[in-house]
Amino acid sequence: MAIGPLVPAAPVAQAHGVTRTEPSSALGTAAVSALPPRRAPRVHPAWWVAAVSFLVLIGAAGFRAAPGVLIDPLHEEFGWSRGSISFAVSVNLLLYGFTAPFSTALMERYGIRRVVTGALVLISLGSGLTVFMNAQWQLILCWGVLVGLGSGSMALAFASTVAGRWFVARRGLVTGILTAGGAAGNLVFLPIVGLLAEGPGWRAAAVAVALCALAVAPLVLWRLRDRPEDIGVAPYGAPADWAPAPRQAGGAAARAVGALASAARTRVFWLLAASFAICGASTNGLIGTHFVPGAHDHGMSVPVAASLLAVIGIFDLVGTVLSGWLTDRYDPRRLLAVYYGLRGLSLLFLPTLLAESVHPPMLLFIAFYGLDWVATVPPTIALCREHFGEDAAVVFGWVLASHQLGAAVVAFGAGLIRDVTGSYDLAWTTSGALCAVAAVLVMVIGARRATSPSPTG
Known part of the structure; x- marks a missing residue:
């Protein structure tokens, strides 16, 4: 994803096979070519940044998903209703989403490494303090507010920022790999949390x-870098005339709100926001939060x-990796319609x-x-990226906020349905029907539009 239009650049210099570009003076940063020549690395630094980002996203997903496993233990120890515990999870999901556009803007202004390190510390604080809680408001503060803000600062908008800054080629594939880090977080953390x-x-x-x-914090400080020009290289797959985009001026909050104000005037934004809200409702809000207690209602143990x-x-x-590969080759609207339709059918x-017990149809x-x-x-x-250009990363942060809004509503609503009806059945079937609506919404989005050439040609 291109963060801003490319700017005219001075002639490109070569140093031992590494392309270095003379940024314009308007960038306000030291010229990349002023750095001492360095040997071309055998592995492009972008892949190291992607690897560390993948580990961070694994952690962010695991930290955020853990409360879903703890619903029944908290209910048994404190006697709190599933609806009230689910409310704390809803606050977590909501803040996770609405922190994303502001954290993306903060990454633009202060750097990825600082923001991610601070987020990890915040998560550690919120999780650690829960061991002392004895009231519901403390659960909301720790797992809802602190862990929600921390994990939201490492949301999927972080993946789009890394892919946009560090990759020109393989952008869709890298986005898919980083997005898959969220799934890997469930793989790593949930069985361990369940056993504990x-x-x-x-x-x-x-x-x-x-x-x-x-x-994870020391690894971030050691290996994560903000931009390729900071270490004297071009993004992976960049053309010879590549030049870094100008740094965004102004405050992070103003940037985030400004991007929203501009995007909200388009129909595409609202269609994406509505469909992605249903996506969040049917994944993080429903399955991610309530699958474990729902299965436990049928006699399945929590670890299983x-x-x-x-x-x-x-x-x-x-x-997700396959989806990234397909996105580089096929109309994303059609892909989304297929994904939502199949998801609704399965629910x-x-x-x-x-x-x-676990049986073959469940495994299927x-x-x-x-x-x-x-x-x-x-x-x-x-x-x-197609419709919002240089603001794409921040706009996706707002679309992600709608995803988490849908997740928060259903996380609380499904818990309430369970308290009132004694079953999650209505929650499963309603979310399945909503997925069919999302499939229709994405097909209403206009076809890909041609983009104008960049100033560098």
């Missing part, structure tokens, strides 16, 4: 999350249910599949749903 909750208790699980957040949710993460790794069958659902989980992200980012 069943064994030593939910406090041990909270402490484990806090320690893992702190453990959490492991099934983790297996969704395995298939999501494959599905309609879920009430008949839940049982005390897990594989089918996993392939589709966040496959919607690469084509949604691609549509933001």
Whole structure:
């Protein structure tokens, strides 16, 4: 994703096979060519940045998903209703979404490394403090506010920022790989959290999350870099006449709100926001939060249910990377329509599949749903890139906010349905029907428009 239009550049210099570009004086940064010549690395630095970002996104997803595994243990110890516990998860999901556009703008102004490091510290603090809580408002403060703000600062808009800054070639593929980090977070954390909750208790699980957040921070400080020009290289796959985009002026909040004000005047933004809200409702809000307690209602143990949710993460790794590859080649609108349609169909069958033990039809659902989980992200980012240009990363942050708004509503609503009806069946089927609506919404978005040539040709 191009962050801003390319600016005219001075002649390109070559140093040992590394392309270095003379930025214009308007950039306000030191010329890349002023850096001492360096040997071309055998592995482009962009791939190291992508690798660290992948690990960060694994952590962000795991930290955010852990409360879903703890619903039943908290209900049993404190007697809080599932609806009230789900409300804390809703606050987490909501802040996760609405922090994203501001964190993206903060990354533009202060750098990726600073923002991500601060977010990890915030998550560690929020998770660690839960071991001392004895009231519902403390759960909302710790897991809802602190962990929500921290994980939101490492949301999927972070993936689009990294892909946009560091890659020209393979952008869709890299976006898919980084997006898959969210699925891998479920794979790594959920079974562990489930086992700890069943064994030593939910406090041990909270402490484990806090320690893992702190453990990732040194890696971020060591390897994550903000921009390729900071270390004297061009993005991966950049043309010979590449020049860095001008840094954005003004405050992060003003940038985020300005991008929203501009995007909100278009029909495309509202169609993307509405469809992505349904995406969040049917994934993070419903399955991510309530699959484990829903399966537990049918007699399945918490570790087994959490492991099934983790297996969704395995298939999501494959599905999301494949979706990134497909997004580089096919109309993202059609891809989204297929994804939403298949997801809705699978949710309609879920009430008949839940049982005390794991059986082949349930495994088929897990594989089918996993392939589709966040496959919607690469084509949604691609549509933001097409229609919103230099503001694409921030606009996607707002679209992601709508995703989390939908997730928050359903996370609370499904818990309330369970308290009132004694079953999650209505929540599963309603979300399935909403996915059919999302499939229609994305097809209303206009076809790809031709982009005007950049100043550099």
